[in-house]
Amino acid sequence: MTDNILVSYAPATGEEIWRGAHGNVDEAVSRARRAWPAWAALALGTRIEVARRFANEVRTDHEKLADLIAAETGKPLWEARTEVDAVVAKIDISVQAYAERTGKKKFDSALQGSSAVRHKPHGVMAVLGPYNFPAHLPNGHMIPALIAGNVVLFKPSEKTPAVGEALIACWNRSGAAENTVQIIIGGPDEGKALVAHPGVDGVLFTGSAQAGIAINRKLAANPGKLVALEMGGNNPIVVMDTPKMSDAAALVIQSAFTSAGQRCTAARRLIVLDSAYDALMAELLPMARKLIVGDPFAEPQPFMGPVIDNDTADGLSESFLALLTAGGKALLHMRKPDPDRPFLTPGIIDTTNMPDRPDVELFGPLLQVIRVPDLDAGIAEANNTRFGLSAALIGGTPEDYGRFWANIRAGIINWNRPTNGASSSAPFGGIGLSGNHRPAAYYAADYCAYPVASTEMDQPRANIGVGLKE
Known part of the structure; x- marks a missing residue:
């Protein structure tokens, strides 16, 4: 960044x-304030x-968008294509x-007229928006907001402005009114100016807990401004004994190292029962x-690219060296093969005997392993965090999963599935430092419009039946 110019570079090559x-x-x-009344009145x-025409524009630009996402984030092309599909x-x-x-509801009550909820x-x-999913995650806020009748000011991450601009270009071709x-x-x-601006009615944020807390603190005295915070996690994946240990390992790999570990739902802590550890x-x-x-863009396609x-x-x-x-105890050393580029090999470190494990989100391909004697100890260790986004249990019985589900503090709880890869057809969000109880994805509609209760009659009808002088 120089003066008033922002520059974006490809992580894999360093090219502008x-x-x-x-x-x-x-x-x-x-x-935006001038544009809002007309859009809301439609x-x-x-x-x-208009939203469907936007989708058609994205389909038309599918490969171009995927190439841009892969270049600007460093994620493999196969993964960038899945992000465009999600948009x-x-x-x-x-x-x-x-x-x-947020559908309309109406209730008739005879002489009392009718009641309505709109x-x-x-x-x-x-x-x-964040840099790890520079199209899909901001789009997950924008589409519900626009359908509900809001107008949108989108600030992409300063690390992925090109993808943000390409996304808005698709909107500009969709027929949406100017601004x-x-x-x-x-x-x-x-970002700070947008959050604090009196002309902004709501802030929809995806990113780190540190930035989310700063937003929350800034707006603490302004309850009239809606705030939806979608933050990170120190997510646990708990592994019990299972006859399918190779599948369990694959689920751990998918959870910890997909997107080079740059997912808010990535597994950061692998909690393993002693009986399952060696296998x-x-x-x-x-x-x-x-x-x-x-x-x-390499062939064959890599599993993961560089970090940002x-x-x-x-x-x-x-961080890896600090944990050591x-x-x-290093189980798999994290390496940086090219000193000039941000490629990292996966790092796995056993931190069972560390007296004070840091409760932070290490946003990359770094997995901590913690051994526990039984499931109850595993649940306690899984909950040993201020975050509460995603958690998964691998192995065990339906009864084990029932106990796990009932006692884990998280907004996403899976069984024999990765911690990441959440469905957009379900709510997405966490508790603690992971969110402020405004889940996104399917439940984004809840924070994009507010309910209004009405009682209504065609003509005024009332009388005062008590308390009047003769």
Whole structure:
């Protein structure tokens, strides 16, 4: 970033991908406020039709968008394609969710007239997007917000502005009225200005707990501004004895190392029963060594690409060494094969004997292993965190899973499935430092419109039956 120019680089190659000027928040908010009444006044069906045209534009640009996502984030092309698919799928899911979660209701009560429940949009919504899913995750806020009748100011991550611009270009071709959806290029300063702006009615955020807490603190004295925080996790995956230990290892790999560990739902802590430890490690460690880490466009396709930049890679390497110094035992050393590029090989470290394990989200391919004697100890260890996004149990019986489900504090709890890969057809969110009880995905409709209760009659009808003088 130089002066008022933002520059984006490809993590895998270091090549410049995009550059552009920072946006003007005040001017964008002013345009959005002028655009909102007309957009909100449109029939719901008209807004849905615009969203469907947007989906068609994304389909048309599918490969171009996938290439851009892969280049700017470093994720493999196969994964970037699934992200574009998710952007398209979000429209039908959001239409269904809006009808189900915010549909109109009317109740007749004879002489008392009728009662109704309808929903209204909030107004101007600021969407602050992350770099790990630069199209899918902000789109998951934007589509429900727009269908509900809000207008959107989208600030992409300063690390992925090119994808953000391409997404908005699809909106601009969809027939949406001018300034219904705007992009604001910038870094933390623009983000802070959007959050604090009196012309913004809601803040829909996806990102780190640190940034989410700062937003929450900034708006603590302003209850009139809606805030939906979708933050990270220190997510546990608990493994019990199972006859399918190779499958269990594959689920651990998928949970911890997909997207180079750069998912908020990625497994950060592998909690293993002592009885299953040796058998699991015999499968897990050789499998992790075989993972291809490489350029997103390489053939054969890699399992994972680089992390987002060298600062992130160096921070993760330092974290691995810090865990070793504090008493961790390296099971698989994290390496940085190219000193100039942010590629990292998976790191697995046994931290069972560490007296004080740090309760932080290490956002990358770094997995801590903790041994426990039984499931109850595993549940206690899984809950030993301020976060509460995702958790999974591998192995065990239906009764074991019932106990696990009942006692784990998390918004996503899976059995014999990875911690990540959540469905957009279900609510998505966590508790503690992972969210503020406003789950996204299918339940995004809940925070994009507010309910209004009405009692109504065609003509005034009333009398005062008591307390009047003769």
